[in-house]
Amino acid sequence: MSKGVLVDITKCIGCGSCTVACKMWNKLEYDQNVSSIGETAKLNDKNWTVVTRTSAQDSKGQAVWRFAKQQCMHCLEPACASACFSRALQRNADGAVEYYPDLCVGCRYCMIACPFDVPKYEWSKAAPLITKCQLCSTRVAKGEAPACVAVCPTGVMKFGDRQELLQEAHQLIRREDLYLKTVYGEKEVGGTCWLYISDIPFDQLGFKSGLGSVALPSYTHSFLKNVPIIALGWGVLLTGMSFYARRRNELAKARQERLAGKNGEGDADADDFDEEA
Amino acid sequence: MVGAGAVVAGCASEPAGGKGWMPNQYNVAANWPVQVKGRVPIDSSNPAIDRDDTKCILCGQCLEVCKNVVSVYGYYELPIQNDITCIHCGQCTMWCPTGAITERNEIKKVQAALASADQHVIVQTAPAIRVALGEEFNLPPGSLVQGQQVTALKKAGFDAVFDTSWSADLTIMEEASELIKRLTTGKALPHFTSCCPGWVKFAEYFYADLQPHLSSCKSPQQMLGAVAKSYYAKEKGIAPEQIFSVAVMPCTAKKFECQRPEMNAAGILRGNPAIRDVDVVLTTRELANLLKSNGIDLSRLVDTPYDSVLGESTGAGVIFGATGGVTEAAVRTAYYLVTRQDPPAALLQWENVRGLKGVKEASVELPGVGTVKVAVCHGLRDARVVLEKVRKQQSDWHFIEFMACPGGCIGGGGQPRTSLPPSDEVRKARMANLYKLDGTAVKRASYQNKEVMDLYQKFLHAPLSEESESLLHTHYVDRSHQLKPKEKV
Numbered sequence: 001m002s003k004g005v006l007v008d009i010t011k012c013i014g015c016g017s018c019t020v021a022c023k024m025w026n027k028l029e030y031d032q033n034v035s036s037i038g039e040t041a042k043l044n045d046k047n048w049t050v051v052t053r054t055s056a057q058d059s060k061g062q063a064v065w066r067f068a069k070q071q072c073m074h075c076l077e078p079a080c081a082s083a084c085f086s087r088a089l090q091r092n093a094d095g096a097v098e099y100y101p102d103l104c105v106g107c108r109y110c111m112i113a114c115p116f117d118v119p120k121y122e123w124s125k126a127a128p129l130i131t132k133c134q135l136c137s138t139r140v141a142k143g144e145a146p147a148c149v150a151v152c153p154t155g156v157m158k159f160g161d162r163q164e165l166l167q168e169a170h171q172l173i174r175r176e177d178l179y180l181k182t183v184y185g186e187k188e189v190g191g192t193c194w195l196y197i198s199d200i201p202f203d204q205l206g207f208k209s210g211l212g213s214v215a216l217p218s219y220t221h222s223f224l225k226n227v228p229i230i231a232l233g234w235g236v237l238l239t240g241m242s243f244y245a246r247r248r249n250e251l252a253k254a255r256q257e258r259l260a261g262k263n264g265e266g267d268a269d270a271d272d273f274d275e276e277a
Numbered sequence: 278m279v280g281a282g283a284v285v286a287g288c289a290s291e292p293a294g295g296k297g298w299m300p301n302q303y304n305v306a307a308n309w310p311v312q313v314k315g316r317v318p319i320d321s322s323n324p325a326i327d328r329d330d331t332k333c334i335l336c337g338q339c340l341e342v343c344k345n346v347v348s349v350y351g352y353y354e355l356p357i358q359n360d361i362t363c364i365h366c367g368q369c370t371m372w373c374p375t376g377a378i379t380e381r382n383e384i385k386k387v388q389a390a391l392a393s394a395d396q397h398v399i400v401q402t403a404p405a406i407r408v409a410l411g412e413e414f415n416l417p418p419g420s421l422v423q424g425q426q427v428t429a430l431k432k433a434g435f436d437a438v439f440d441t442s443w444s445a446d447l448t449i450m451e452e453a454s455e456l457i458k459r460l461t462t463g464k465a466l467p468h469f470t471s472c473c474p475g476w477v478k479f480a481e482y483f484y485a486d487l488q489p490h491l492s493s494c495k496s497p498q499q500m501l502g503a504v505a506k507s508y509y510a511k512e513k514g515i516a517p518e519q520i521f522s523v524a525v526m527p528c529t530a531k532k533f534e535c536q537r538p539e540m541n542a543a544g545i546l547r548g549n550p551a552i553r554d555v556d557v558v559l560t561t562r563e564l565a566n567l568l569k570s571n572g573i574d575l576s577r578l579v580d581t582p583y584d585s586v587l588g589e590s591t592g593a594g595v596i597f598g599a600t601g602g603v604t605e606a607a608v609r610t611a612y613y614l615v616t617r618q619d620p621p622a623a624l625l626q627w628e629n630v631r632g633l634k635g636v637k638e639a640s641v642e643l644p645g646v647g648t649v650k651v652a653v654c655h656g657l658r659d660a661r662v663v664l665e666k667v668r669k670q671q672s673d674w675h676f677i678e679f680m681a682c683p684g685g686c687i688g689g690g691g692q693p694r695t696s697l698p699p700s701d702e703v704r705k706a707r708m709a710n711l712y713k714l715d716g717t718a719v720k721r722a723s724y725q726n727k728e729v730m731d732l733y734q735k736f737l738h739a740p741l742s743e744e745s746e747s748l749l750h751t752h753y754v755d756r757s758h759q760l761k762p763k764e765k766v
Binding site: 009010011013014015016017019020021023024025026027028030036037038048055058062063064065066098099100101102129131133134136137138139142143144145147149150151152153154159160178199 | 290291292293294295296297298299303304305306307311314315316317318319320321330331333334335337340355356357358359360361
């Protein structure tokens, strides 16, 4: 069963505890130039999660501040893992899309594949690797919540079984007028482990819209699934043709030799003649 | 080969991340609650306090004090409006074990002013500094260093060193006059004190409906600032533009207060609204750092008196630094204002309003006015009990003193971190020496302050005069739209 995190945007006060917890647990450096909290916050190789601040208007036209936590969404069908030919990105049984640095060849296909622009490259390093949120897979394996979820003082985030969280989210948005009637992450690119509910439209908060509900790997799956058959068939075909061509050549050569045998004497005389001369 | 094999097999030793640590309270199964967690939100534009994320360990202490002592965090509904609610009291800086939360450091601004040749740099020190600054120089808690700190500030290069106790006496002249006016007209009672900027912002957020009760008097810091760039400038023949006014406060909220847009009374009087009444506020801790960076050891200095004409103080002005002090000082002068007689000995040692009890109540007989009932609150969670009674019109108090920090200014958010978390032992030691200073003073009541009386005679004419109103009084902002208070916590 896939685990998940339900984020209630309306409860966030922007304290940034989650970003600090992520730094502490994953031993990440603080970027002196790129903040992990506030209006200029940005995900990068050191910031696996950030909390952005947006000035928006609520349904009554009141100016409000909203904070949106960003990190890897942990897709149910991750495009990054699909694009990775060295299997450095793998989705585990809890649903966490984990990155294995010692398998990575540094091709950065995952960065191109990710619809949320999450994997980041260590541009400043001589031998760069990819970085991204791991959903604290080692904590989750022990039954603990991811570090960011554990520290949140206002209970913005809830960790649990994704299916149950989804049900809870739907109950909540049905019951409370405050919320928009949509759960971000339920269907986006086939569904993600991170689910969000909000009172402000998601696109205003910096969430990508129009991603569709089809898992990205399925687009390529329809034809990439034929790759083994095509590769094998093509090989068989070429091998067969190769055999055929060789056999034909052999036969042709043999016939030529036979023909050459009938006119052979004349030639031999000529050779003899040369030697004598 | 092994690597290539691992790649082909798609297996490896371990995934990235997870090599760090978390405080122990967070290392429990997800279905168990964590009680003490997270941290307070601090906006990057907060004028009073600042946080270094690299030092934060998410111990949760800042939230504990913000919720359980100050009663700000957890007292407003979510979602928030367009503001990160903070009253700038700085109690979180006192509790933060790693020193991640501090005041917004402004030492450099003061150093630049001191280095500038054409600026006349003045400084005022709050009543509570003199019983706390010594702790930064290894003296026992509460050590009285009034004379030494003046010497130290002179050595550091300040052109004039003034006493906020002087303007505390001035505040009392205004506030006691205002109180008597309210008592005789029966309007806007109970009268709320307004010298604590943390409390004022708290009231603007949570009790905006009770705003008419707030005294219109500015705090002593802002009164001295306004008077320094008008009266003092005139007396000394210095252009207000040339004066750089520094205030040393036991408080971080004072940094916010001096930046309030309306705090430019002297500038308006001058016709140059850009002039701020107080330019920079330093906390006690920042002053200690400034002195140490100049190699000045406070404990080895001789005493120097404060400078005239804003330097004389009475015992009443000094006890402003402790909870109950404003009330005691106000009543001493109110007694005089209605009777034209010195207050009786009991009012010079008014034990009922002293001490660390959360809410103190007392009453006093003012001849000609009647019985005046007072309440004294420090620590805003306790204040809520009193405020709710006033809101429901279930109170019979006439005068209520509010201080955001436990113990009053001596326990302020800008004071030395002598014990962690702050302890009553240290608070008591500081209070004891303030009351000792009052007890041994020749003048015990604000109306006896000659320099204050000179100000009225030469410049302001009388308490609550037009001149006094424009320089020494202020108005408040309704911040109730910036949050939705919780009905029940």
